[in-house]
Amino acid sequence: MQRYSKVMIYAHWATALLILGAWITSEGGRHMRENPSLxxxxxxxxxxxxxxxxxxxxxxxxxxxxxxxxxxxMTLAAKAGHGLLYVFMIGLPLTGWYAASRMGISVSFFGIGVPALTGAVQGPAGPIAEIHQTAGTIILYLAGLHAIMALWHHFVRQDGTLRRMNPL
Structure with missing residues (x-):
């Protein structure tokens, strides 16, 4: 059984926790301007x-x-699923950063300020903010499907797929 590299394993699990944490700490719509979740x-x-x-x-x-x-x-479906997850893992932070910039909210990365991606506007943040909010829910479904497939590989196929990503 070939395992993923340590970098891949730890980055995978850290990313999963970050995505879950970002979803839990999200605020939608006009509440974001009033009380942004840093x-x-x-x-x-x-x-x-x-x-x-x-x-x-x-x-x-x-x-x-x-x-x-x-x-x-199955190999093609796995590649497509991973590719789609990567698109969301890149697109979600960028659309959120852009939407926060449009709302005039200062964004920081654990206390380190990052530049705005665009100028602030009055009124709604626009369709990118709506896309970000919807995509935040979609990535949870994709991650859930990803987890279900890993469990299916482990318990039904018993092929070692899940053990290859085990950090221990």
Missing amino acids: LHFSLGLGVLVLILPRLISRLLGGAPPAEDDQSRW
Whole structure:
């Protein structure tokens, strides 16, 4: 059994915790202007920060190949699912950062200020803010499906897929 690299394993679990924490600490709509969740911003930007080492590690061979006995469609579905998760892990923090900038909210990464991505506007933050809010729910469904598939591999197929991502 080939395992994921330590970088991939720890970044994976840290990202999962950051995404869950960002969702728990989120505030929607006009409440964000009145009482912005600085922890939400930091957790979301933490996801973005972890993407770079994850992608570098993946490109350098930190992710083992799929199990050989998988069907072709399962391998393609796994690749598509992982690709979609990466799109959301990059897109969500960027759209949140952009939406906060449009609302005139100062964003920081655990106390370190980051520049605004755009100028502040009066009124609604626009469709990017709505996309961010909807995508925040969608990524939870995707992550849940990801977890269900890992458990299916572990308990039904018994192929070691989940053990390859075990940090211990």
